[in-house]
Amino acid sequence: MGPLEGVRVVELQGIGPGPFCGMMLADMGAEIIRIDRSSAAGQEANKTDFLARGRKSIAVDLKNPEGVETVLRLIESADVLIEGFRPGVTERLGLGPDVCLQRNPGLIYGRMTGWGQTGSMASAAGHDINYISLSGALHAIGEKDRNPTPPLNLVGDFGGGGMLLAFGITTALFEKQKSGQGQVIDAAMTDGSALLMNAVFGIMNTGRWSPERGTNLLDGGAHFYGSYRTKDDKHISIGSIEPQFYQLLLEKTGLANDADLPKQMSRDSWPILREKLEEIFVQKTRDEWDGIMLGTDICYAPILTLEEAANHPHNKERQTFSESDGLIQASPAPRFSRTSPELPAVATAAGADTNQILEGIGVSQEEIEGLRASGAIA
Numbered sequence: 482m483g484p485l486e487g488v489r490v491v492e493l494q495g496i497g498p499g500p501f502c503g504m505m506l507a508d509m510g511a512e513i514i515r516i517d518r519s520s521a522a523g524q525e526a527n528k529t530d531f532l533a534r535g536r537k538s539i540a541v542d543l544k545n546p547e548g549v550e551t552v553l554r555l556i557e558s559a560d561v562l563i564e565g566f567r568p569g570v571t572e573r574l575g576l577g578p579d580v581c582l583q584r585n586p587g588l589i590y591g592r593m594t595g596w597g598q599t600g601s602m603a604s605a606a607g608h609d610i611n612y613i614s615l616s617g618a619l620h621a622i623g624e625k626d627r628n629p630t631p632p633l634n635l636v637g638d639f640g641g642g643g644m645l646l647a648f649g650i651t652t653a654l655f656e657k658q659k660s661g662q663g664q665v666i667d668a669a670m671t672d673g674s675a676l677l678m679n680a681v682f683g684i685m686n687t688g689r690w691s692p693e694r695g696t697n698l699l700d701g702g703a704h705f706y707g708s709y710r711t712k713d714d715k716h717i718s719i720g721s722i723e724p725q726f727y728q729l730l731l732e733k734t735g736l737a738n739d740a741d742l743p744k745q746m747s748r749d750s751w752p753i754l755r756e757k758l759e760e761i762f763v764q765k766t767r768d769e770w771d772g773i774m775l776g777t778d779i780c781y782a783p784i785l786t787l788e789e790a791a792n793h794p795h796n797k798e799r800q801t802f803s804e805s806d807g808l809i810q811a812s813p814a815p816r817f818s819r820t821s822p823e824l825p826a827v828a829t830a831a832g833a834d835t836n837q838i839l840e841g842i843g844v845s846q847e848e849i850e851g852l853r854a855s856g857a858i859a
């Protein structure tokens with residue numbers, strides 16, 4: 482069931498990067514117990530919430546002292562806790578790191594925020610677009626002479642946030658094997674999105690990265706690294722950076738016959754060369770260019786819609802996407818040679834597993850009924 486089988490994670494229900502981290506751990510076989518709000522009990526499960534796949538759910542009133550105590554009892558048997566509130570919220574609830582680590586000294590306490598637990602902006606509200614603005618990532622993304630283009634919420638929420646926390650948790654679990662001790666992980670999307678930009682910072686330090694968007698090697702400025710429209714109003718991508726790949730691009734587009742063609746790395750000529758390629762690519766459909774370039778060393782791929790991506794032969798051969806109950810979603814990744822993870826179950830309804838979870842940590846049926854009667858659980 483995956484390399485993290487046997488790891489128990491308590492997840493305080495949140496949105497975005499926290500659930501994405503939980504999904505990654507669930508995909509790898511961890512047991513995820515999500516603490517849902519008691520007010521959500523009775524609602525139908527959202528089977529299209531793929532970030533919530535692979536969970537068990539217990540619905541708890543965290544404003545009720547007995548509800549908080551119930552969560553602490555769960556934490557005593559857990560390896561990891563995930564929370565994604567603003568700094569100080571779990572402390573006010575009575576579920577802060579000091580309390581939880583006192584109950585379970587081996588606990589890995591994972592905290593997911595935008596700005597971090599410290600710093601002058603730590604308590605401010607924000608979203609992905611704001612966090613990647615502060616780290617410098619958003620400024621570098623977009624077309625020349627246009628506003629920066631938000632790259633969905635991939636860079637802050639998921640790559641620089643949830644994935645960073647999942648990495649932190651797995652490395653902390655590894656360290657715990659040596660020390661036997663838990664610790665607190667402060668994962669911030671500003672930090673994570675800055676880390677994702679380190680290759681660009683490296684180029685910047687050499688003086689070869691311009692602050693002007695759309696003029697650099699990897700931001701669409703280079704004619705040989707970008708996207709182009711085709712005759713049928715679809716799009717293709719090329720990434721012919723290396724000289725031998727670029728030469729092949731010239732041959733397949735017919736530009737190799739142009740004796741006056743500027744050199745590949747002549748930056749002043751990039752706009753002219755892009756115009757030449759635009760005129761060429763628009764003469765054929767995307768499928769026609771697939772027939773000419775796909776599978777070659779040009780570094781080429783058609784730009785597919787989400788639906789097209791799920792049905793592309795290569796993705797089907799690798800089972801990159803999975804279908805369950807007629808719903809298409811990305812499969813667990815990466816691949817393992819022995820401990821191969823399976824597609825976790827769809828999202829469950831809030832509180833659907835309350836009895837099973839509590840019975841699993843030794844809570845009697847009488848105690849469960851008492852907690853339910855007091856409103857601590859729903």
